[in-house]
Amino acid sequence: MSRASKTKVLLTSGKRKTAIARATVKAGKGRIRINNVPLEILEPKIAREKIMEPLMHA
Template sequence: MKIIQTSGKRKRAIARATVKPGTGVIRINGVPVPKLTPQLAKMKIEELLIIVHDEKLKTVNIDVKVSGGGSLGQIDAARIALSRAITQFLKKKTVVKNIKAYDRSMLSGDSRQVERKKWGGRKARARFQKSYR
């Protein structure tokens, strides 16, 4: 079996997923999915596995390494990388259809970016206060 590598991005977080032959363990930054904290992070990853639900996934190990961004941004990036890795491994159109029907952002991500800061203020839209007296 060939090793599959995919990536996913969300805000400033970047995740890389690697699929290798193994025993069906999925790890995110070295932590198995059942032991992930917070609970919301665990649920976001498990919902993808519930949608896919294929016996072939028990023959591979998937390691996801995430860096940058906040905790939920990292989980979303890991979920995107994981879903892309699973679809490449299974090579079934029905899996892609199921994932897209449930939540399109699992495969494509979010294209929005932070608006750049402009002169005359502290942030993109905020302006410095003006004094008349």
């Protein structure tokens, strides 16, 4: 019987009024998705920059 690999996964969400944003962080290829949308196509540009700011400082 093989051992199950232990992968660290961080799940978080944020709410404002009726909107809910969910993010999942796990080891992988470095892809960033917000509400299952790739960060590269998220509009407006200022939103992308604000999302990336804490990641650039980490």
